[in-house]
Amino acid sequence: MPQFKYEGRDMKGRWQRGTIASESKRDAVLKLRQKGIKVIEIAEAPQALLNKEITFGKAVKLQDFVIYLRQFATLIRAGVSIVDSTRILVSQTESKALQKALIDIEESLRSGNPLSVSAAKHPRVFPSLFVNMVKAGEASGSMDETLERLADHFEKMHRTRQKIVSALAYPIAVAVMAVAVVTFLLVAVVPTFVEMFADFHAELPAITKFVLQASEVMQTYWWLVVIAFIAIYVLFSLMKKQKKIKYYLDYAAMRIPIFGKLVQKAALARMARTLSSLFSSYVPILQALSIVENVVENEVIAKVMKQARDALERGQSLAEPMRRHWAFPPLVTQMIAIGEETGSLDAMLAKVADFYEAEVDAGTDRLKSLIEPLMIVLLAGLVGTIATSITVPMYDVFNHIQQ
Template sequence: MPVFEYTGKDAGGKTIKGMLDVDGVRGLKAALRRDKVFLTEYRESAAKGGKGQKVKAGGEQKSGSREVDVGEWLTSISSQDVSEMTRQMATLLKAAVPLVDALGAIVEQVENPKLKRVLAQVRTDVNEGAPFWRALSVHESVFPNSYFNMVRAGESAGNLDVVLLRLADFTESQVRLRNKLIGALTYPLIMLCISLIIVTGMMVFVVPTITSMFSDMGADLPLITQILIALSAAISKFWWVGVIAAVMGWQSFLRWKKSDVGADSFDRSVLKVPVLGDLLRKIAIARFSRTLSTLLSAGVPLLTALEIVENVVANRILAKVVAEARNAIREGDNIAGPLKRSGHFPPMVVHMVAIGEKSGELEDMLKNVSESYENQVDTRVQALTSLLEPLMIVFMGVVVGFLVAAILLPMMKLTQAVQQGG
């Protein structure tokens, strides 16, 4: 019988590795299932004459033997795709459709080729006896920790359809928030790019032509024109220096930001930036409240929920506050204390969390906080958009005015000189 090297996960989600002498892949899965281990990867040991190719439990080889689907390679799985799939799953389960049949129906209906392949593998694993949550956990890049932990709680409580509906609502709320932020930044960024392209084009192609014309005439040029000519010459001759400096500076910044010291310093500093810092804090609080509320309402234990939320909050300073709250709970304290001591959570949020803990309705209070802060973020983003648009117009007006003045002033002086000489 062949010997298989395998990787799997036990009931607690811990990774298990080992070797088994069994009769084929089905025998391997059956043996691990008896030990309550869910198979994620395996390969036939090369020592026994096997090819040694690593294979996922769903049967996909990691070698290049599988035919490449160009459509799959060009697409990605978005949060919107996951949200729609989750809502469809909830609808089918609520209609008493068996889980495997529901997954089969979703696989046939999903248009995204990558998501279709992932769900097909999930269906295969569930059909072979794996819990739904564990089959999802193999694909953590698609279904994050918070997702499959909520599914796990729903399976344990027997209300998977309800949990999936909450998951769909949660995912959609995050997508809406992200789209609002992207929408607010799109117009200013487009205007900025257009401005840079126009200015660069004029500096490289238009200004040198006008400069040579002024030089041939031997006219005295105004200061603003001299500045424009100097800038144009610098850009034309040393543009490559600017490109190299920008690339190296950006790479250095990214390396610094990835370090613990750099990440902490950056996240702490960005919270102090006027307007932007307050907006980012509101976004983080909204995400913290919404995620924790959704996890708790799905039946996820508080300590596990806080650990998940710690990874969801993007700002490291605020994530450390969540970690302190988790440690406080472990030691028998409450959540509100660390939030208050941090100084990053407003008194209203701390007060509502404290009331929720005392009344036993923490998830409802957190839901109210998240809705309040999501509305505040929406209002603030709309205000910033309304402010940025005229600011960009003023910026472009100043740039264009500088260019026009630098070009027209010497022409006007030359015209006056010609008229006086005539």
């Protein structure tokens, strides 16, 4: 939000100066008048780099957002107004970004704006799914039910994401440990044997030559290795922001052996859960499909959602584009087709989401039990290779001396 520097006098004639956050200069002046300050000069303050709020990824953790929704729904059900509920929740949340957004939303609500409009001003905090479902809740007068439904949706999404993260956490941790151990051995341990091997004046095994060369490279060009890792990370982050490139990344992720099925099921569960929540809140179907296209976080699924929306606009079935795409199993398309015929699309999609969320749970458990021994074998193999490259020449020399 813009910051405005002001100078003026309070009701006792004392000179006041400072900064105030506001959407516009006019709003800033009105806020200062409410505080009893007569503005003499006001201008937008340039935001220095050090004063800017720097965030990486999502502004608010999903867990904090779920807690906020639960508390909000409870307050509304207890008969507390939306404005007062927002004021109360400002002091309840532990997320600074959410707290800052709620302060601004409270001011917007007191100015007469609806919650959906106020929340839409903070897209990094409140996703389009929240804004549109709240808008539907405002129209139907069932705000408490809408907030409960949103809390259920984000809670299940958080649980599914945590399952996937926990499945990947172990192999990533072991991989980092393996890199750290191998780096330590190559930089600190292997060099101590270089002079000893040089004094042998004997032909070293190929594995020993390879490890010694790797050690030399690591000692000389370690900074290049660090830069390469950083460059790969930055490049990958930039590529994910390009829709066309992200489509191929998502395609590859869904096709990769072992992990691909898990990624596919998680994306389908997210798609089905989001559509079900939107339909249950009476959001128009075309608008719901547009929202899913933007929030599903998988460009392969998003492309099919766009094709499904185009098919509906032409008067065709929602399930038809999905039926033609490899990413959508028969279970999904058949359940959606039945939902279209019976008018219970939200219930059918909820069942699809439940099924695939359970599949993700079971899949992550199986994956963890499979990966753990493989990663241990990998770590042992790397360390064993370095140890073998050092001990084999020493045994050869010892045997030579004995003879």
